[in-house]
Amino acid sequence: MLRNLNPNDYDLAIIQEPYINPVNLAPSSSRWDIVYPSTHGDNGAERTNSIILVNKRLSKNTWKNVPFKNSNVTAIELKGNTGNILIYNVY
Numbered sequence: 001m002l003r004n005l006n007p008n009d010y011d012l013a014i015i016q017e018p019y020i021n022p023v024n025l026a027p028s029s030s031r032w033d034i035v036y037p038s039t040h041g042d043n044g045a046e047r048t049n050s051i052i053l054v055n056k057r058l059s060k061n062t063w064k065n066v067p068f069k070n071s072n073v074t075a076i077e078l079k080g081n082t083g084n085i086l087i088y089n090v091y
Contacts, residue, residue, distance in 0.1 A: 016091050064077050
């Protein structure tokens with residue numbers, strides 16, 4: 001899927017039921033930052049069912065991961081000139 005996701009066309013990709021490899025990570029790309037739920041990697045946490053890909057063209061000063069204690073929810077906050085927006089990926 002990452003091969004077909006053109007970073008020149010999209011700033012975000014909201015993915016549900018991502019492939020998680022044996023080392024507990026989603027496939028990565030040099031063009032995207034992967035945001036996991038806050039519980040990802042916690043011992044005893046449920047399987048991660050949602051991730052958000054953020055285009056690396058977006059400055060890390062313009063967005064941040066929002067903690068949410070549920071493996072089915074990934075959230076980020078985007079900061080802009082006219083205000084902030086929260087984006088949730090709820091599985």
